[in-house]
Amino acid sequence: MRILHVLDHGLPLQSGYTFRTRAILKAQEARGWQVAAVTGPRHGLAPDAVESVDGLTFYRTQATRKGGVLGEVGGLAAFARRIDAAVDAFRPDMLHAHSPVLDAIAALRVARARGLPLVYEIRAFWEDAAVGNGTGTEGSAKYRVTRAMESWAVQRADAVAVICEGLRGDLIARGVAADKIVVSPNGVDLTLFGEPVARDPALAASLGLEDAETIGFIGSFYDYEGLDDLIAAMPALVTARPKARLLLVGGGPMEVALRAQAAASPAADAIRFVGRVPHTEVERYYALVDVLAYPRKRMRLTDLVTPLKPLEAMAQGKLVAASDVGGHRELIRDGDTGTLFAPDDPAAIAMALAGLLADRSGWDARRARGRAFVEAERNWSSNIRRYDPVYQRLTSAALMDTACQHSPASL
Incomplete structure (x- = not known):
């Protein structure tokens, strides 16, 4: 199994986001899977286009210099191109995008073009995180647009992972099928x-x-x-x-x-x-x-x-x-x-x-x-098994789709 993770940012930056990411990638490697990651423009400047940090491979997207809506659109396009290039280099069996939602949108473009399954993992709703950080207001126009984008991405991903039951319940209330969602909780690398x-x-x-x-x-x-x-x-x-x-x-x-x-x-x-x-x-x-x-x-x-x-x-x-x-x-x-x-x-x-x-x-x-x-x-060595049935189901379905596309038409 070869998995390409799509991230907002990653190591060597230090945050709860990067610590969870490291734990996932290391635990997946320990299970014998091959993993790599692509970080988005918000990761910031990186010395090389491809970096090895703590034994993990990261493909970097060049940081955008423009702010506002144009900067976001330009950054999204650059991110999608970098993911596409990483697919050429790494040849994954699937894409695993992690919130915020722009990561899922960039990955979705590539997944559909390349015929790859996409798992979208939500660690927090972007609009609620903005309210908690003091950079957004609940119910504002931006809040509603971001929430709509989140729902749009979730409906189009092949499977959805969330870190807790609270997020799972919210998605179900939005109309997402319960069997599409897996809970992969926060854990500790002991x-x-x-x-x-x-x-x-x-x-x-x-x-x-x-x-x-x-x-x-x-x-x-x-x-x-x-x-x-x-x-x-x-x-x-x-x-x-x-x-x-x-x-x-x-x-x-x-x-x-x-x-x-x-x-x-x-x-x-x-x-x-x-x-x-x-x-x-x-x-x-x-x-x-x-x-x-x-x-x-x-x-x-x-x-x-x-x-x-x-x-x-x-x-x-x-x-x-x-x-x-x-x-x-x-x-x-x-x-x-x-x-x-x-x-x-x-x-x-x-x-x-x-x-x-x-x-x-x-x-x-x-x-x-x-x-x-x-x-x-909450031990990552056991938590990681929650992804197994999702990955197996999606890769099997992708193989069947490929086989059908290349089989002769029945008479």
């Missing part, structure tokens, strides 16, 4: 992220966390992550638990505003910003944290989409506490593998975290259950 490292006393001391009860967030600082609510919860939490400290590792669009909010907080001395760290260093910071907190705000994006970070935390044997939104409920069983609290409510966050810190009697068992959940249900 060969890379499965063995917790020892706590580094020097690192803890440099951050003033030697004797702290540490709440942590490690990820991107987007508005929908609700980090402003977590910072707002800190005065009440420190009142209840004087040793409580908040460790924020990462960066993003909200970083400046969050730093200003923390500086003005009565609990400013209890809040630490680390900034972005290389992915190879992330485990050192997980090792300093007692409870990982994920206070996502309630909106369509967070209700429909499951995040990756809580799974990484559970793989590291950490306690997780998260807002009670749909995406978290698919990953966390309240009181069993983690704690859920009311979203958009700093008082509820403070109460939930204080309760966890006050009673450690069940910590070891809860952490073990969280780790077991990741191993059994």
